[in-house]
Amino acid sequence: MFCNQCGEEVPEDSKFCPFCGASTVKRKRKDQNPEPQKNEDSHDDFMDEEVKKNLRNIGKNPKAIGKNPKFMGKDSKNHSSPTSELKRKIVLLIISTLIVSPFLLLWVHAQNKEKETLNQAVQQIESKQYDDAAVTLVTMDSKEGKDLYNLAEAFKAFGKKDYDLADSYLKDVSIETMENRYPDLKDNIDAMKTKLDDTREARKKASLEKYEADQKQKKAEAQQRAQEYQNTLHIGDPDNKIVDVMGLPEAKNTTQVDGHQSVQWVYKNVYIYTDDGIISAIQKFE
16 A cells, blocks of 8 residues: 555555655545544544644655654554665665775785785895895795795805705795796796706715714714823822823822821822822822
C-alpha cells in the first residue's frame, strides 16, 4: 500500500503513514454513510490534541512530522528512509577511509623506501663498491635485502681471493632469483660461481693439508714446552729432579727437626731448598 500524501510504501495494516503522518484510511462518501459510527480505532480517538495540531501542519514540514513517533500508527514500524540509510553508509565509508588511510600511506612509504635502498645497493655492487653496499643493506630484514648483502660480501671476499669466505656467503644467496631480478649482475655472479666451483676441490685439499700441518706444529710446540719444563726446576718438583737438571751439588746442608728434613742444595750461583724431598724454594745469585 502507498501513502496518498507522500507516495511512500507503508505496511498494509498501518492507519497512518510512518513518513509523513497522513491517515491511510479511505473515507466513505457522505451519501453512502451519513452517520459514521465511532469505534476504538477511529482517527479522533487514537490521536491526542498535539498530534491533531501537527497533522494540520503536514504541508509545512512533512519530513519532520514523518520522523516523529507520535504520527505513526500504533501497529506501524519506525522505518528509516532510503536517503538516511545511504547517508549513514557514506559516513561510515568516510570514517573507515580516514582510519585506514594513515596506515596505508605508511605502508606505501615503507615499500618505496625499501625499493630505493635496494636500487642504491645494486648500483653500488655494480660499481664494485662492496663495502658501501654492505653498509646500505646491513639493516634490511627482507629476503631480497639479505641476499644482496651476502652477495656484496661474497664479491668483496672473492676480490681478495678469499674463496672460502666468498663460498660461505654465496651459499646463502638465492642465485637464480638474484640473476632474474638483476640481470646486470648475472655475468659477474656466474663468473664468481664458476671460479669457486673449479677451485673447490683444490681448496678442500689445501685446507686439509693446512689443518694437518697446524696440528703437527701444535704437537711439536707442546713437546718442546714439556721438554723445557722437564729441564727446568720448579717449586713442587721432587728433589730427585735436581740432579737430573743441575748435576751434582757442590754441597748439601741438611737440617733434621722433629722428623722433618730440610736440605740446602748448593750450586755455584743457585741455592735450592727442599722440605721432606720436595723443592720449596730456589735462590739465584747474579
